[in-house]
Amino acid sequence: MKRKSIFLFGPRGSGKTTLIRHTLPDAVVIDLLESQTFRYYLKNPSLLAEQTKAPLVVIDEVQKLPELLDEVHRLIELEGLTFLLTGSSARKLKRGGANLLAGRAWWASLFPLTSTEIPQFDLLNYLNRGGLPAVYPSKDYGEELRAYVGLYLREEIQNEALTRNVVAFNDFLELMALSNGEEINFQSIAGDCGVSPNTIKNYIEILEDTLIAFQLKGFTRTKRRKAIARSKLYYFDIGVTNTLARRGDILEGSELFGKAFEHFIVLETRACISYARKDVSMRYWRSTSKFEVDLILNDQWAIEIKSARQISDKHLKGLRALKEEGVIRNFAVVSCDPQERKTRDGIFIFPWKVYLEKLWQGVFI
Structure with missing residues (x-):
């Protein structure tokens, strides 16, 4: 069975990035908090297609660049890619008309330590x-x-x-x-x-x-x-x-x-x-x-x-x-x-x- 893509949301500082580094060492991570990475994909979201050989693509803090979600949607449909899309705010996505992938990704939450x-x-x-x-x-x-x-x-x-x-x-x-x-x-x-x-x-x-x-x-x-x-x-x-x-x-x-x-x-x-x-x-x-x-x-x-x-x-x-x-x-x-x-x-x-x-x-x- 093909793995499902996931939106993973948690407050800033709840440990999303650390969790990814420790549990998904083979994933390609695109960190949109890095200014250079942000500018790279801001100019041309279609560059995301370069990751088609990756088993899993992580886009960290995806709310920083909601425009990427159209390309994510396309790559899930046409290339069968699996994404982990993390964020610390859903405001821009929910209220800005962002592409929420129409059920092609599950939603999950990360909380502070229990x-x-x-x-x-x-x-x-x-x-x-x-x-x-x-x-x-x-x-x-x-x-x-x-x-x-x-x-x-x-x-x-x-x-x-x-x-x-x-x-x-x-x-x-x-x-x-x-x-x-x-x-x-x-x-x-x-x-x-x-x-x-x-x-x-x-x-x-x-x-x-x-x-x-x-x-x-x-x-x-x-x-x-x-x-x-x-x-x-x-x-x-x-x-x-x-x-x-x-x-x-x-x-x-x-x-x-x-x-x-x-x-x-x-x-x-x-x-x-x-x-x-x-x-x-x-x-x-x-x-x-x-x-x-x-x-x-x-x-x-x-x-x-x-x-x-x-x-x-x-x-x-x-x-x-x-x-x-x-x-x-x-x-x-x-x-x-x-x-x-x-x-x-x-x-x-x-x-x-x-x-x-x-x-x-x-x-x-």
Whole structure:
């Protein structure tokens, strides 16, 4: 069977180039971040046909030159070439009318390092540093993160002219980091940033298109309790979130630890679903009467995330309220409680390590 071409998108610094070098040593790599290479193909995209004898052609940062995709399309059709097309932003491709190959290439994502990719994984280290490959092992992870945030603002926003008002966008980035994992209220955010609600919608689109953040939509299929439909916004990496929010050190047992712990479980679940290539939707549920559940996976699992060391009835109110609706099959809490167990009414209590083991084994997806 012929190998399928692939679009591989991941945020800047997530390790796409390193992964290619280590796993595809025989591939021809065309790096469009190199100015000479960029100019070479800018003048004449048809020069790509010179690679017809290559078993695999990698075009790194393909969004820099969307015009190449017409030639990629032609070479897939006529020459049977296989391409790996990587990028750190889908904005120019999605909104610029680029040739997306009409199903001739699969789409895949690369995320920061997950717990399964880090030997001797340390939760507190991860909640402070995040999972960017250059950041997590660094002794100067704070400096690395500040440099990353500056690089993103300079290259992705200023150089690509995604917005003219960089100052307002920077304020927006910091505000969204402070409210990471909270419901998006366009009117309130617009007032705080001094711009219009439509501008905030555009800013959020920029974050999603450049893979810096994603929305978690509300689960609204409950009938007894009216659900809120607003989305939540999560950044793609905990360390980047910490830096933008100027959090300082996250200490075990603190309020910030709880927020970062929830963020970690959401990110880990998202990465697992994507890497397993499963069609599983992630949502959250909140009723107008203030009951809430952090994660809904299809209609199979409702998962509450608590950093508490001992789970008690007060932590189960949201799950029990949702359980009464009869629309979800299984219910669980993921926490720092060391004891795995099941309540009398069928709610699973999973220590976070157990949850991650089961998650990557496919139990929840």
